[in-house]
Amino acid sequence: MDILAVNATDGPAQRPPRAQLFRLLTFLCLALSLATFTLFTNWKAHEAAVVPLNAGDILQKCRWLDLKPAPPPGFHKRTNSDRYEAGTSPVLVKNATIWTGRVSGLEIIKGDILLNKGLIKAVGTVEGRDLSGLEDLVTVDAQGSWVTPGIVDIHSHIGVSSVPLLRGASDTDSTKGLVQPWLRSIDGLNTHDDTYRLSIAGGVTTTNVLPGSANSIGGQAFTIKLRSTKERSPSSMLLEPPFTFNGTEVESDHPLRWRQMKHACGEEPGRIYSATRMDTIWTLRQGYETARKIKDSQDEFCAKAEAGLWNELEGDFPEDLRWEALVDVLRGRVKIHIHCYEAVDLDGIVRLTNEFKFSIAAFHHAHEAYLVPDLLKKAYGHPPAVALFATAGRYKREAYRGSEYAPRILADKGVSVIMKSDHPLSDSRHLIYEAQQAHYYGLSSNLALASVTSTPATVAGLDHRVGFVKTGYDADVVIWDSHPLALGATAKQVYIDGIPQLASPHTVAKPESFQRVPKTPNFDKEAANAVKFDGLPPLAPAKPGDDRTEFVIFSNVSSMYRRSKGRVEEIFSAAEDGEAGVVVVKRGRVVCSGTSAACASSVRDVSAEEIDLEGGSLAPGLLSYGSPLGLQEIQGESSTYDGVVTDPLTGKVPEIVGGDDAVIRAVDGLQFATRDAYLAYRYGVVSAVVAPKASGFLAGLGTAFRTGAAHKLIDGAVIQDITALHIQISHVGVPSVSTQIAALRRLLLGGAHGELGSVFAAIADGKLPLVIAVQNADAMASIINLKKQVEEVTESRMRITFSGGLEAHLIATEIGLAEIGVILAQSRPPLWAWDERRIIPGPPLSKATALSVLLDANVTVGIGVHEQWPWAARNTRLDVAWAVLDAGANISKADAIALASVNLERLLGVHADSHDDDGDLIATKAGSILDMEAKVAGIISARSGGVFLV
Ligand SMILES: *[C@@H]1O[C@H](CO)[C@@H](O)[C@H](O)[C@H]1NC(C)=O
Ligand SMILES: *[C@@H]1O[C@H](CO)[C@@H](O)[C@H](O)[C@H]1NC(C)=O
Ligand SMILES: *[C@@H]1O[C@H](CO)[C@@H](O)[C@H](O)[C@H]1NC(C)=O
Ligand SMILES: *[C@@H]1O[C@H](CO)[C@@H](O)[C@H](O)[C@H]1NC(C)=O
Ligand SMILES: *[C@@H]1O[C@H](CO)[C@@H](O)[C@H](O)[C@H]1NC(C)=O
Numbered sequence: 029m030d031i032l033a034v035n036a037t038d039g040p041a042q043r044p045p046r047a048q049l050f051r052l053l054t055f056l057c058l059a060l061s062l063a064t065f066t067l068f069t070n071w072k073a074h075e076a077a078v079v080p081l082n083a084g085d086i087l088q089k090c091r092w093l094d095l096k097p098a099p100p101p102g103f104h105k106r107t108n109s110d111r112y113e114a115g116t117s118p119v120l121v122k123n124a125t126i127w128t129g130r131v132s133g134l135e136i137i138k139g140d141i142l143l144n145k146g147l148i149k150a151v152g153t154v155e156g157r158d159l160s161g162l163e164d165l166v167t168v169d170a171q172g173s174w175v176t177p178g179i180v181d182i183h184s185h186i187g188v189s190s191v192p193l194l195r196g197a198s199d200t201d202s203t204k205g206l207v208q209p210w211l212r213s214i215d216g217l218n219t220h221d222d223t224y225r226l227s228i229a230g231g232v233t234t235t236n237v238l239p240g241s242a243n244s245i246g247g248q249a250f251t252i253k254l255r256s257t258k259e260r261s262p263s264s265m266l267l268e269p270p271f272t273f274n275g276t277e278v279e280s281d282h283p284l285r286w287r288q289m290k291h292a293c294g295e296e297p298g299r300i301y302s303a304t305r306m307d308t309i310w311t312l313r314q315g316y317e318t319a320r321k322i323k324d325s326q327d328e329f330c331a332k333a334e335a336g337l338w339n340e341l342e343g344d345f346p347e348d349l350r351w352e353a354l355v356d357v358l359r360g361r362v363k364i365h366i367h368c369y370e371a372v373d374l375d376g377i378v379r380l381t382n383e384f385k386f387s388i389a390a391f392h393h394a395h396e397a398y399l400v401p402d403l404l405k406k407a408y409g410h411p412p413a414v415a416l417f418a419t420a421g422r423y424k425r426e427a428y429r430g431s432e433y434a435p436r437i438l439a440d441k442g443v444s445v446i447m448k449s450d451h452p453l454s455d456s457r458h459l460i461y462e463a464q465q466a467h468y469y470g471l472s473s474n475l476a477l478a479s480v481t482s483t484p485a486t487v488a489g490l491d492h493r494v495g496f497v498k499t500g501y502d503a504d505v506v507i508w509d510s511h512p513l514a515l516g517a518t519a520k521q522v523y524i525d526g527i528p529q530l531a532s533p534h535t536v537a538k539p540e541s542f543q544r545v546p547k548t549p550n551f552d553k554e555a556a557n558a559v560k561f562d563g564l565p566p567l568a569p570a571k572p573g574d575d576r577t578e579f580v581i582f583s584n585v586s587s588m589y590r591r592s593k594g595r596v597e598e599i600f601s602a603a604e605d606g607e608a609g610v611v612v613v614k615r616g617r618v619v620c621s622g623t624s625a626a627c628a629s630s631v632r633d634v635s636a637e638e639i640d641l642e643g644g645s646l647a648p649g650l651l652s653y654g655s656p657l658g659l660q661e662i663q664g665e666s667s668t669y670d671g672v673v674t675d676p677l678t679g680k681v682p683e684i685v686g687g688d689d690a691v692i693r694a695v696d697g698l699q700f701a702t703r704d705a706y707l708a709y710r711y712g713v714v715s716a717v718v719a720p721k722a723s724g725f726l727a728g729l730g731t732a733f734r735t736g737a738a739h740k741l742i743d744g745a746v747i748q749d750i751t752a753l754h755i756q757i758s759h760v761g762v763p764s765v766s767t768q769i770a771a772l773r774r775l776l777l778g779g780a781h782g783e784l785g786s787v788f789a790a791i792a793d794g795k796l797p798l799v800i801a802v803q804n805a806d807a808m809a810s811i812i813n814l815k816k817q818v819e820e821v822t823e824s825r826m827r828i829t830f831s832g833g834l835e836a837h838l839i840a841t842e843i844g845l846a847e848i849g850v851i852l853a854q855s856r857p858p859l860w861a862w863d864e865r866r867i868i869p870g871p872p873l874s875k876a877t878a879l880s881v882l883l884d885a886n887v888t889v890g891i892g893v894h895e896q897w898p899w900a901a902r903n904t905r906l907d908v909a910w911a912v913l914d915a916g917a918n919i920s921k922a923d924a925i926a927l928a929s930v931n932l933e934r935l936l937g938v939h940a941d942s943h944d945d946d947g948d949l950i951a952t953k954a955g956s957i958l959d960m961e962a963k964v965a966g967i968i969s970a971r972s973g974g975v976f977l978v
Contacts, residue, residue, distance in 0.1 A: 089345055090333055090334055096361065106500065107147075118145075118149075118163075122170060124140065125138055133473075140153070141175065143503035143505070147501065148499055151497055173507050175505055180235075181235045182390065182392075184456050185238060185240065185452065186227065186237060187237055188218070206311040211239060217237060217250070222865065224256070229457060229529075229872055232459055234490070235456065236250075241290070241296035248288060248289050251267045289353060290366075291365070292368070294368055295369070312377075317384075320384060326345070360409075367393055369427060371399060381409070393450075395426065395427045395563075398437040401441035416438075417462060418463075433470060436470035455858045460517055461515075468548050470552075470555060473546075476513055483495075504524050511542060516538075585643075588609070607623055610622070611627075611951075616970040616971070640953075644952045644953045644954055646950065646968070647925050648925060649713070651715045655894060671721065674723070678723065678762055679724075686782060709967070715734050715947070717731065725757070729751070731746065734747060736969075748939060752797035752937035755801070757807045757811070758863075759862075773817075776826075794825045798826065803864035804835055808839060809839055812839070816846070829848065830849070840882050843885065851889070851936075852889060852891055852911070853893065854894055857869065857878060870914045877915050883919070888931055888935060908924055948968060951966045
């Protein structure tokens with residue numbers, strides 16, 4: 029900036045007048061009065077008047093400093109959305125049950141919705157005059173279906189951790205420094221992420237795309253709508269570009285919009301930079317100190333300029349492109365999203381906000397926030413919201429004390445609760461499932477729905493246009509096939525900016541009960557315990573054998589399922605018998621089941637514990653397979669983990685274990701009493717099979733164990749020492765797939781020696797199953813050929829199971845003919861890596877699902893869990909129930925239970941006679957084990973001779 033002595037009125041004349049005449053006039057008046065003032069003060073100081081040539085610009089800049097983000101004036105009177113795509117037909121949705129998001133999520137309107145010009149034009153009653161003159165009006169009869177605002181995902185990496193994940197499309201974490209407020213996620217946003225359409229199918233319409241958490245300040249986040257645009261560019265996906273985005277300056281009709289920024293603390297910034305918590309907070313303080321100095325010097329500069337003290341100004345208006353975003357934070361114009369887990373981290377950030385006087389929008393992940401609600405209230409300005417997962421936890425140390433009750437505990441304390449995805453880490457397509465689970469564990473239904481719609485919209489400063497079904501808002505709405513909090517709720521149609529996103533949606537018929545808000549069990553005691561025990565409430569099953577559990581009568585039982593000859597059968601049904609039944613259990617064995625008349629003799633004269641199951645059910649306990657459950661407590665901590673086996677295909681197995689012929693047994697590394705195992709037990713997963721963790725091709729021998737056992741030496745803790753041999757065929761970190769197949773061929777045709785030789789001889793003979801972790805259909809096809817080839821030589825049938833199986837549906841018939849079983853490790857297929865990307869998405873994108881296709885091909889199917897998620901074992905019952913719903917099917921409850929019990933046992937080599945009698949039975953209250961509304965009431969264990977009450 030040059031300082032020149034000029035005639036004051038020359039200032040604005042140097043610059044072309046701005047568009048609006050009134051602004052020019054305002055400016056002239058201001059400049060004139062300023063000049064007068066300047067002349068007067070300078071005259072007093074006996075100095076010449078010195079007003080810079082660009083005084084106008086400077087004063088404009090100074091005025092901008094005080095602006096706060098807000099919708100443009102008249103925004104709510106807009107008649108067209110700025111995102112309206114010409115040619116979009118108006119839509120009238122008739123007869124909807126509309127959850128609007130208003131009145132704390134308590135307003136429900138039965139009626140119609142009119143969408144036009146990218147906006148919601150009317151909600152409830154649509155008047156004739158609203159419709160007059162609308163050409164091409166599309167009328168949709170919702171037939172009473174639930175309609176909600178489009179889902180808003182406040183924490184996603186969609187487009188920056190672009191899927192399929194390839195080296196060339198990983199733009200989430202910069203490695204250039206810990207503090208980088210100048211980075212912008214939009215600069216890495218890939219428009220070809222294959223998951224946009226999947227997330228939309230899950231009802232997600234708006235997404236906040238955050239940089240990663242490897243830096244204490246990872247950069248600026250940008251909020252996009254997920255639909256494709258005519259322009260096909262990242263910029264055109266932006267919901268609302270912040271004003272500085274493309275160099276456009278503030279316009280009166282285009283004022284400041286909220287900016288978004290990512291911060292992180294705790295373990296993550298340490299990952300790349302080996303920063304300690306002390307380092308991380310220091311880098312934040314250093315960054316904020318830099319920004320504060322710039323802000324102060326701007327304020328000082330402007331105070332002088334505005335006072336006309338031009339002579340006292342030295343140099344240019346103080347600014348720095350690298351720090352302008354952080355200066356904006358201090359000016360209250362940025363929504364800060366901060367990834368922080370533990371009390372120590374939350375505390376450090378709360379101190380930071382008070383030291384530098386800025387507020388934060390939300391703590392993300394924040395697994396310990398529910399333990400420190402009062403601390404949150406000390407944050408500068410206002411308490412932050414908390415953005416959570418529902419049941420994902422314990423995957424690293426700072427997530428160890430996470431609780432499924434956190435959403436309701438925080439809500440009870442008045443904290444805004446958001447459920448988020450962290451996509452692609454967890455699939456944002458199923459963000460509504462996070463809300464469903466939060467609701468199940470006690471968050472009220474209005475807040476659960478708000479947690480993925482209106483609350484994130486409000487917290488991100490976008491509640492003037494998204495997150496609500498309200499006249500004048502963006503036309504982003506979802507029509508659901510059931511109540512959105514019912515398990516498996518599927519979008520029948522999703523509108524973004526009024527444009528229908530699903531070309532030919534498929535949904536399946538669901539029971540009428542799915543149309544109401546699901547009932548939830550009472551978890552008051554559990555929630556109180558979570559806080560009382562600082563996040564680690566005792567989970568060990570109650571001791572059996574005390575008198576109370578010797579003799580138990582379950583009354584008001586609506587159905588009972590048992591194992592029978594390798595299958596599950598329904599042996600009692602109130603629906604058929606016309607009255608609720610009783611089940612009498614003595615010392616862990618069922619002595620009678622049926623009508624109370626039929627069981628009258630076995631209950632006579634004995635004082636027994638009676639448990640009213642409220643229409644509940646008894647069923648065989650479930651089995652979990654796929655994760656390191658039983659070998660690991662905390663994924664990120666090696667000392668809590670059995671570890672990884674040495675792979676003979678990629679390394680040299682030490683001679684002392686037998687060299688390359690060694691076979692490692694999972695049973696030798698079993699760890700009992702982990703929190704994930706106990707939680708699984710409490711949700712009906714009474715046993716698990718686990719294989720040694722492979723680093724490459726060869727894993728080792730699997731084992732079956734009880735999840736409720738306290739240690740290995742307890743009778744029955746290990747169900748079966750050796751179950752099957754496990755290997756994996758993959759594209760990652762090992763020699764070529766063809767090399768892996770070659771190794772398998774050689775081993776099966778007698779090329780192995782020693783212990784490995786005997787194991788493969790047993791496999792070739794069909795005496796020991798071979799479980800192959802494989803996702804890619806071409807690799808599966810090679811194995812099918814190899815199986816034929818080997819069987820021709822050995823003249824026996826091998827027992828092979830594919831686990832993973834994301835692409836199995838592509839060759840389902842061939843897999844069925846080869847008599848290979850499939851364990852779907854992820855029953856809701858995520859789209860993730862290249863070699864497993866050909867998933868079958870299921871409703872609403874396809875009628876068929878992986879399960880339905882495989883069952884149609886007569887394949888024996890089991891349902892497992894994600895390879896890295898032992899915490900997910902507890903959700904097995906929901907995975908099964910959901911997969912069966914989606915398969916649209918004719919799968920009886922008995923066959924459904926088999927998917928995660930007897931089928932898995934057969935596929936994994938667990939002998940039927942490993943279970944005495946029935947194995948454990950699970951008693952559930954208020955529904956069967958496959959009903960989300962139900963809660964496990966007790967586990968009946970013949971081996972332990974009692975009933976474990978949960
Ligand atoms: C709305 O749909 C429900 C369910 O199909 C139906 O019972 C009701 O009659 C419909 N109402 C109107 C006004 O069409
Ligand atoms: C910058 O963005 C604003 C707001 O979207 C838009 O009006 C303007 O045309 C854009 N300018 C350029 C050069 O793209
Ligand atoms: C059985 O439970 C259902 C559901 O709680 C309840 O409506 C019914 O009254 C109960 N029946 C008896 C006989 O207790
Ligand atoms: C599956 O089994 C049924 C009954 O055994 C048979 O009719 C059908 O053809 C089989 N389907 C396939 C694809 O093999
Ligand atoms: C479902 O099963 C029943 C009885 O097993 C059969 O009659 C019916 O055709 C099946 N429906 C479908 C859609 O497969």
